[in-house]
Amino acid sequence: xxxxxxxxxxxxxxxxxxxxxxxxxxxxxxxxxxxxxxxxxxxxxxxxxxxxxxxxxxxxxxxxxxxxxxxxxxxxxxxxxxxxxxxxxxxxxxxxxxxxxxxxxxx
Numbered sequence: 001x002x003x004x005x006x007x008x009x010x011x012x013x014x015x016x017x018x019x020x021x022x023x024x025x026x027x028x029x030x031x032x033x034x035x036x037x038x039x040x041x042x043x044x045x046x047x048x049x050x051x052x053x054x055x056x057x058x059x060x061x062x063x064x065x066x067x068x069x070x071x072x073x074x075x076x077x078x079x080x081x082x083x084x085x086x087x088x089x090x091x092x093x094x095x096x097x098x099x100x101x102x103x104x105x106x107x
Contacts, residue, residue, distance in 0.1 A: 003082035011074035026081055028072035035068045 042062050046054035054062065077084050 004088060007070070008074045008084045010079060011071050014079045025076070028075040028079075029063070031072040032069060035065050039065050039069075 039062065042054075043052075043063065044057055046052055047057050073087070074084055077087055
């Protein structure tokens, strides 16, 4: 897989039974909330030593949870008619503007 478009095409192939009116938006929204909680717990455990040192198992779990977040974002983008590539480009522009607020020398 090379592009966000390829990922989004794969991610949006969900069973028709899950794609009724409200579920197609509620499912990824609830998923994002759940994954955020799981990630918070994983990071809290990894920081328990006083610095961020995740175990190999924690790293794998973090990747799994972030992958689920990515799936949720892909579904929500598709439902809103936004390509993930457009989202990434928009987000990059936002990041550049925000960096200027923190460091005027940043380009």
